[in-house]
Amino acid sequence: MGVRVGHLQVIVSIDSREGAERVGRALVEARLVACFQVIGPMSSIYRWKGEIEQAEEWLCLAKTTTERFDELRERLVVLHPYENPEIIATPIVAGHADYLQWISAETAPAVRS
Amino acid sequence: MGVRVGHLQVIVSIDSREGAERVGRALVEARLVACFQVIGPMSSIYRWKGEIEQAEEWLCLAKTTTERFDELRERLVVLHPYENPEIIATPIVAGHADYLQWISAETAPAVRS
Amino acid sequence: MGVRVGHLQVIVSIDSREGAERVGRALVEARLVACFQVIGPMSSIYRWKGEIEQAEEWLCLAKTTTERFDELRERLVVLHPYENPEIIATPIVAGHADYLQWISAETAPAVRS
Known part of the structure; x- marks a missing residue:
């Protein structure tokens, strides 16, 4: 590609384990994060x-790329139950x-044939 | 202001849940962090x-601004029970x-009338 | 030294508490991290x-210096039970x-007489 892709750890807090796992x-599924830990x-x-x-809250740790972050943030704001969520x-x-290459591969938008 | 304020996640370890919550x-209260998670x-x-x-220790995650960090660190060194605390x-x-604006607002020094 | 040493928080996930503590x-012991939290x-x-x-996994948080990171990563890949571990x-x-000076001191290679 010529451009080095950066990787991010994204931190989110959610008020239930079930809600956090559902968001994750x-x-x-949407390939916006490679993994999501609760x-x-x-x-x-x-x-x-x-x-x-x-x-009481649950801490969520997700891995993604800098390229995918804006779309991830937009989706999280919609999925998250709070008015002003920690993202x-x-x-x-x-x-x-x-491992970094796995993050990039798992968050690359799916090619549809 | 003209200057972009940076935000920090501050990580601290303390040897009891009660002690950690008291520090938090x-x-x-002192507006040195917007939130403190244990x-x-x-x-x-x-x-x-x-x-x-x-x-055995408890992990503490606090959010603040780069502007408030030095005062936060000085206060933490006083409040923390260890001789050489992880900060x-x-x-x-x-x-x-x-959310970032909320961190800035909650850590802005209170104006007293 | 003249050169400012950087410090890192290294994040690892392992599938058992006992395995994580053994790696830590x-x-x-090898002076590759100053502390390892599970x-x-x-x-x-x-x-x-x-x-x-x-x-189910356990989250591991380790502190080291930028100078020691490459050797730490190589050792972790060997010690870690996964084929492609999160490091x-x-x-x-x-x-x-x-505290930062303690990280540097504890990860300095031991001098053998």
């Missing part, structure tokens, strides 16, 4: 309308080459 | 005085715009 | 031979200086 399956529960502490709140991406700056 | 509440327990393996040790930051290079 | 002890279980969702699969690194762009 939809994103793998871990929890965790306690999330934040301010809401001036009060400190604490809620953040951290860069993958090194890794096992075969 | 203090940091949200997950665990995890097994931490490391070398201490020449021996391999294993300890590291990874960059947030992309994300849902409304 | 070997890497700390948390889980998590549900991993991915495509395998055209089908969506779901498996990815995210940059540590800020942190508690004493």
